[in-house]
Amino acid sequence: MKNGRTEGGTLISQVHQVCQRVWYAVLSNNGLEDLAGARGRVIFALWNEDNIPIKKLVEKTSLDKATLTGIIDRLERDGFVKRVQSSEDKRVTLISRTGKDEIFKTKIPKVSDEQNSLFYKDFSPDEIEEFENYLKRILKNCKEAEENL
Numbered sequence: 525m526k527n528g529r530t531e532g533g534t535l536i537s538q539v540h541q542v543c544q545r546v547w548y549a550v551l552s553n554n555g556l557e558d559l560a561g562a563r564g565r566v567i568f569a570l571w572n573e574d575n576i577p578i579k580k581l582v583e584k585t586s587l588d589k590a591t592l593t594g595i596i597d598r599l600e601r602d603g604f605v606k607r608v609q610s611s612e613d614k615r616v617t618l619i620s621r622t623g624k625d626e627i628f629k630t631k632i633p634k635v636s637d638e639q640n641s642l643f644y645k646d647f648s649p650d651e652i653e654e655f656e657n658y659l660k661r662i663l664k665n666c667k668e669a670e671e672n673l
Contacts, residue, residue: 533660544585547639557600558630562587562595567604567625575608575620586663 548560557569562585569584570576578596582589596619599605603624610616644652 525592532533536662543643546642550635550639556632558604559628559632562591563599563604563612566592566619567621567628570605570619570621571625572627575618577592577610577616577618581619586667613631 538556544561548557551557551560551564558564565585565587566581569581572584573580576584577588578592581587581596582592585592587595596607600607603622606620606622608618608620611619645656
């Protein structure tokens, strides 16, 4: 803390920007450009749980609905996802993988390990755990603040 002022928000923002560029380079070097940015966040979320409503995908990716809708439009255009009407509630649209993304699954563990080794260089396991717990608390606080806007 300098002069009573914190730098956390600025540092998080800078880390986000630099990490995005590094992540894109790592993906590009491995032929996985289609997973860059928010597209990758959507695909990763669907790998954990497929065939889910847009509302749940908003929660899993932390993207706002308008941004997510545009990303889904492009992923659908490129054949990675499809929109399916819920059989239980016709008002709900579910987002499902098409299977085209399966070609990425074999390369992702290597790429993820590479990114993690860059990100956590010189961190001990305890430091990583402590750091991630702090980030989870910050994320929780920000989500609560967003709900109250």
